[in-house]
Amino acid sequence: MGRVEFLENLCKGCLLCTEVCPKKIIVQADRFNKQGYKVVEIKPENMDKCMGCGFCSLICPDSALVVYKTVQEQACA
Amino acid sequence: MGRVEFLENLCKGCLLCTEVCPKKIIVQADRFNKQGYKVVEIKPENMDKCMGCGFCSLICPDSALVVYKTVQEQACA
Amino acid sequence: MTKRMFVKGNEAVCWGALAAQCKCYFGYPITPQNDIPEFMSKELPKRGGVFVQAESEIAAANMLLGAVASGVRAMTSSSSPGISLKQEAISYMAGSELPGVIVNMNRGGPGLGDIGPSQGDYFQATKGGGHGDYRLLVLAPGTVQEAYDLTIEAFNLAFKYRNPVMILGDAILGQMKEPITPKDPVIDDSEVHNWCLDGAQNRPSRIIKSLYLEDGALAAHNLKLAKKYEQMAQEEVRFEEFLTNDAELIVVAYGSIGRIVKTTIRKLRQAGHKVGLLRPISLFPFPKEILLSLAKAGKKFLTIEHNLGQMVEDVQLAICKFATTDFYGHLPGNLPTPNDFEQPILNSLEK
Amino acid sequence: MTKRMFVKGNEAVCWGALAAQCKCYFGYPITPQNDIPEFMSKELPKRGGVFVQAESEIAAANMLLGAVASGVRAMTSSSSPGISLKQEAISYMAGSELPGVIVNMNRGGPGLGDIGPSQGDYFQATKGGGHGDYRLLVLAPGTVQEAYDLTIEAFNLAFKYRNPVMILGDAILGQMKEPITPKDPVIDDSEVHNWCLDGAQNRPSRIIKSLYLEDGALAAHNLKLAKKYEQMAQEEVRFEEFLTNDAELIVVAYGSIGRIVKTTIRKLRQAGHKVGLLRPISLFPFPKEILLSLAKAGKKFLTIEHNLGQMVEDVQLAICKFATTDFYGHLPGNLPTPNDFEQPILNSLEK
Amino acid sequence: MSKYVDVIIAGFGGQGVMLIGNLLAYAAMEQGLNVTYIPVYGPEMRGGTANCTVVIGEEEIGSPIIFNPLSLIAMNRPSLDKFQPRVQDNGVLILNSSLVEPSLAEKNRLKAYAIPVNELADKLGNLRLANMVALGAYVQATGIVPLQAVKNALPNVISSHYAHLIPDNAKALQTGYDYAQNQGTV
Amino acid sequence: MSKYVDVIIAGFGGQGVMLIGNLLAYAAMEQGLNVTYIPVYGPEMRGGTANCTVVIGEEEIGSPIIFNPLSLIAMNRPSLDKFQPRVQDNGVLILNSSLVEPSLAEKNRLKAYAIPVNELADKLGNLRLANMVALGAYVQATGIVPLQAVKNALPNVISSHYAHLIPDNAKALQTGYDYAQNQGTV
């Protein structure tokens, strides 16, 4: 299970993340950020499809997204 | 049959020719030329051993020897 | 009238080169002169000419050396750091008496500096950035038309003197557009076959070189070069005078700064200030005599440059005993506007 | 007294560098300074230092740039054509405020020229052969001892000002031998850790650069550099005065020519001629003030150089309103002897 | 006095300010006037704002760079902020009121025209024509060259690749011209 | 007047003129004198003639290059031809009479010593010592430094590789010294 946080001010709307996402849940938004770039987003309804694979984060040239992955807490730490 | 003419003023006494001569007839002379180099020579008694192969001429860096080869004149030119 | 064209300074240099029958261009990209190689890569091959993007400025300068050694009109261009790299080859061309044309669209320095305008390379251009006693003929256009005209001149002078010629512009001149009126100059290259390398057919082989080892040979060669520079000083001085007659103060400024100062002067004239402009167009040979005569006429002087003070030395040397020049240096990195020069001029006037 | 050593000027430079704790040398062979790389290749590694024969003068200069950026004392050397190739890197070092030491054993030019002595690179050294507004601190030894001493100075000054320093010698100085008395100078490098690159441990990362794109940044940087040059002019002027007090004529000459002229002057003094010598040791900053005061004292001047006239401009600028300097240029390619200068000095005396 | 005007044209990178600067200059040249055009690159390398300066006059032109221009076309807010204070008194201001609040214009000091260039261009079916609308307005406001001259110059500054868009551009010029004529200054 | 001498030492490439120049200079230095040594390479690159100039004096030395020297060691004919006319009147000339006709010495003008250095060296068993013979003679003729000082300096100029030849070199110096003393000037 995963979740993605977008750092919109860093995003340049290159869309590279949209292609590598195995779930194809990242899409171009209608918004522009203050640098004038059309950013990407995951529609809220799609967020739970995210596997937390981090591919989007890996390929993003501008480190504009942070991927969180749910991890099973170990029984005894 | 061959014959060698030495251009003594060009010779630098490097002795490279002495080594390639199949007949080993080229030897260091006692003379120095005006540039101060100890030149090489073929003792008159050895000149007729020369085959006119031209090896000495080929290897000489300073074009200091001219090799003449006797050629059969063609019957009709 | 020939139709005017509306072109960048960089492009005007190219058109001038084409008009002067430049057949080869060798260059390496650097801002703010990239329009030159880009234009040449498109236009030269169409006209049967040659464009080579060299692996470096050094290679470009040496390709130039080779091309002109074969008697063909050729050019290279760059901007400050790239021009520094060409200094060895330039010294060789001067020493070998080869007519290369070199364009420097001066940017801010030292080092990487910036990509804006500057006149920080005046010394390098006029006093020899390379080694040894040599001089380039240095032409400094102030307008796009002049960039065009002087490029044609540059080729002619290079071949007249068998000496490298430098066009010294800056980022302003290179980037600005103005209308130019093209020309169709007559090119006389009848002398070239007397010295160029084109294969030793029915004549002894020729040598183009700058090595002179025999006793006294290098001395004789240096004297010969010096005589050429003397001849240039006699025949090739170029400058513009603007409102100097009744002026109390002569501003001396060249290139883009020269023309920008002109606007300031117009404004100050409207306010009744008696100020004029002497704009050197040939930086080497430097217009010493006109400056001297203005000095003798009792004028005051202010040298304005887009640097920390370089040409001011030549101005001072020219007017020596008779006058002293003030100096105002507009700093590289700051774009110059006519306003910048008002106060400095007023200050000098009041002194 | 420390035992004297009998060494070539080239070797003295090396011994001076070692005394100044030079740790790295980068160079490329060229006559007449090959003793320097050859010496360094033998001696530096023994002392835990580094010798690298670079692939070119450009690479050598940039290796120097890297080494000094890390705060280590380092040097490169070459002769005229090789120095031309280093101009871009020198401009970068000046722009990046890096304390590289560069030695030029000037040979005849332009181009390949010859391998004999010449002072044809004065302009290049003092006015900036590279691009942009920068200055090297330029020291011109006249004796082998001075070559040693000034090399030590060169390192100290380079680090004091964080500015490249050039030792400007010639083929005479490089090749001649004289006794030198070695020293054991105290080296203070306590400031270095404040700016050098040695890994951003427990501090923010550092940047050494010459690019200034932000509005006004390059202007501010140029001003900062100009202040340094101003400070040099205040603190680092060096010259030798010889029999100037009662002299009618001051000969101005530097380096090897300076010392050769000294012999001429001694001879002329014996014949009763009132002639003295001002030998600039720092060429930048130039000893303007002493020249000015000599000019004010009503002396005549003759500048003698082993070129076609370069330093003469600085002399003239220094004495401007008060005097004019004659010039005698000994031609590159001809070896200078004291006899060559007798007649020119007598001519100037008689004027 | 002889004809003279200078203008700074400023906006975002993609707004086509260089193109209309070129166009205006070219048109003026074809009218036989002297003219200079200079793009000014700020320290920004990519993106950011862009501006150019055009100087037009009957006499020889000195400086192509002007600190206190007689007129300004401000296509966005940063441009207005930066250049409006430098415009000379009684100068002309063309303001892109699609992106900038018209009340920011110093209307007491300047002849200010608020032109909703984006909307007007959008209505013409192509947002990228906004620059032409602005230039049309400017030509009306200053009268430095006839509008027709500007239209005639279009083929010389628009690359052949986009030649088919010349009529649209001409229409946009006209739209701006008419809007300025009808609405007048703010 | 204070002690001063200068000398040009000239010969063929292989005759070791640079070595004796160095040796003389080094010896003088060790006597507490000021001294300069400079090799002069002609335009010839390889082979050809070689010469060096040594200047020795109590006072600071100006020029290391001398056009009119006080003395000359001429190891071959071209050297004599080139430099003898430049030697000052009453100067000292050491002439290699093995290779040069002694009558060529300007004996009216100069204190000329004809030393058959090749023969003398040959007698010592090593032709390459001819240079040392010449220097020995020179030291006798000028007295600028004691011969012993020159001998003492040998280890400083002869590379360690040839250290075993130092005694021979010293002997050659002595031979030249004695010869000059016995024969006097021509």
Add this chain to the structure above:
Amino acid sequence: MKEKIVFPKPKVLADSPMHYCPGCQHGTAHKLVAQTLEELNLVEKSICIGSIGCSVFIYNYLLVDTVEAPHGRAPAVATGVKRAKPDKIVFTYQGDGDLASIGLAEIVHCANRGELVTVIFVNNTVYGMTGGQMAPTTMVGQKTTTCPGGRCREREGEPLKMAEMIASLGGTAYAARVAVNNIKNLKKAQKAIANAFKVQVDKLGFGFVEILATCPTNWKMTPLQANKRIEQEMIPYFPLGEFKNCLGENQ
């Protein structure tokens, strides 16, 4: 249940936005280098040699001590730094114009000497910074502002294959070519960069990684098109892989 960040952004990478164009893979390359420096724990001993190209501002993003080299001369500057400070980790970051054109002599000699430095070479087949002129790596047929008709084999030759040339030199301990156009290649790239630093750490020799990267702006493509071009046009000519790896020998 807890959350952890997948591929967290390296701390040595600044948080501020970079000046690169959208989709420009200089950003990706920076990130990979940053990750490697942190993984190998080299951040505080590293000295970066910046070069002249679009990445000239690398010092604003990669927060290690940095010196700016003149165009093409980074390998010489790196040599100077490393020889002066042999205990530091020294690397250059260079574009294809910088490294393969003007700086060719410097890179070849630096590698041949076996300097213990690492070179990150970003090959985007074009001069990005100066506006898209031809580079020595420009593909045959590719149009640029100085080969407006497309690079012509007869006139301008074929693109230089730097990784292969460097691998052929005696001093090279590691040479590889990688791409960052997809996840598989990204992971290999990460490893290659680590190897290129490891050979320096282990003093085995010169380390070199060529990264095929996009320049959407000068290719006049969208970032996605540009990324596809890497796969379709570049990799077939510039094969990916390790051309030399001396780590094996010593591991």
Add this chain to the structure above:
Amino acid sequence: MKEKIVFPKPKVLADSPMHYCPGCQHGTAHKLVAQTLEELNLVEKSICIGSIGCSVFIYNYLLVDTVEAPHGRAPAVATGVKRAKPDKIVFTYQGDGDLASIGLAEIVHCANRGELVTVIFVNNTVYGMTGGQMAPTTMVGQKTTTCPGGRCREREGEPLKMAEMIASLGGTAYAARVAVNNIKNLKKAQKAIANAFKVQVDKLGFGFVEILATCPTNWKMTPLQANKRIEQEMIPYFPLGEFKNCLGENQ
């Protein structure tokens, strides 16, 4: 019965003595080039680009039009000449310091562009003219004035193999390494030089011949010892042969 001269001295070679040291194979190389020019009837169309090294006076010996290039830059100068005068035959004559050290970028790019020029490269593993400093081709262990302890692989790397490097470039039509130390090799050398010119004549691309040559003076050997060293030390490291030959394809 008549006599004829075997291997007559080419007329384009001057009769005056050359300044080279005894046994220096620059002389041999000059002669081979001269023979080729005459055989292929190119003398009157040839332009030679001299370089800086012991062969700087080539114009005194090889009587063709000649221009002196700055040290290392002969391939750039040759490019300028050839592009300006495509109908001329243009060749450079360069030493190993000149070509493989300072001029490496120029030679590689000239070859890679496929310039229609011929390069004669005389590799004597040392800087002859300046007095025997280390060259990029100096053998490991070889002592020179700047590697007095012998070239050290760790510090200075291995000798560059230029013929192989040049052969690997797309624009190269011919690349070979030859020696002139014995008759067999001399004959092959003669052929290689001819081929390197033929690819120019036939407009096939760049032609390159590396000639292993002695520098007895700086090797501190007699000419005969030096000549032996070619066989015993140099050829094992610098193998002789043709590394590329496009003539076959078109013949």
